[in-house]
Amino acid sequence: MVRTAVAFCPGHISGYFKKVAGETPETTGSLGAGIVVDEGVRAVASAADRLDVVIRRVDRNGRTLAESVGAPPVEYLMTELGVAARVETTCRLPIGSGFGLSAAALLASATALDALFDLGLGGEGIAALAHRAEVVHNTGLGDVAACQGGGVVCREGPGTAARITRVMTDETIYALSFGPLPTPEVIGSPEQLARVAAAFPPECPRDLAELFAFSRAFAEKSGLVRPEVRAALDACDETGVPASMTMLGLGVFAAGEGAGEVLAGFGELFPLKVAHEGFRLVEVRES
């Protein structure tokens, strides 16, 4: 009999953020706001003799586009938990493009491992461990906290126990990516972080419109907008479509009437729904 645990975690598009450097990974993280989206990472875990992580990216029909082996943050989870498993992650959104997939992979993997080995971590334990793995590997700051639930999300403190507000909406978000912007390169650079901190808007958005307004002001001041992102933002501006840059990736997200049409010419477009819930166990099966 082989026991397999399956879990899912939504992705998170960060609109703006500010690093908070605490004394420990638990108190380190970011303040900021973004959108938890219904596309994310599915993790399938089964017991094995050694740690084995497979990352798979698929198209809308589930066909494999790319597959790679090894993910240090996910391996860190297993080492910390003292377990050995084969973990396969599957996602449709591009990795490294500001969709919070490292956090989604960590939360989905930790949830599957918790169930597979009956570790009893619970939601809070899973989130705390995934957050530590993100911070230790510099792959993210606030995505794990955000993906504990759904909605347009605002994090008012660092870490998974901070105050977080969520606003639900049924609007479609259109996202596209021109390529990766490696998270460690930005959050590992004091100069970049200083610029980002100076651009940080102090308020939480009350709705999607405010999220776009605050995110865009932040993107402009952050110095992170590159020419390809600029071209897509300009096209949105010309037609009055609210849009901003996916942090941290070379991508754009937009919403409202005409958003899909305007962005369609720029590359592969992902229509996304705002997630109504965060990471979760899907099933444990024996076969």
Ligand SMILES: Nc1ncnc2c1ncn2[C@@H]1O[C@H](COP(=O)(O)OP(=O)(O)O)[C@@H](O)[C@H]1O
């Ligand atoms: N889908 C995934 N499955 C497993 N590991 C992942 C996945 N996405 C990201 N990671 C891990 O996180 C690292 C950094 O990802 P990062 O640039 O932060 O991506 P993102 O911006 O999508 O969160 C990757 O090199 C990989 O080790």
Ligand SMILES: CC(C)(COP(=O)(O)O)[C@@H](O)C(=O)O
């Ligand atoms: C913006 C970022 C620091 C990284 O996000 P990603 O590249 O999607 O992992 C995020 O974790 C945040 O704190 O808001």
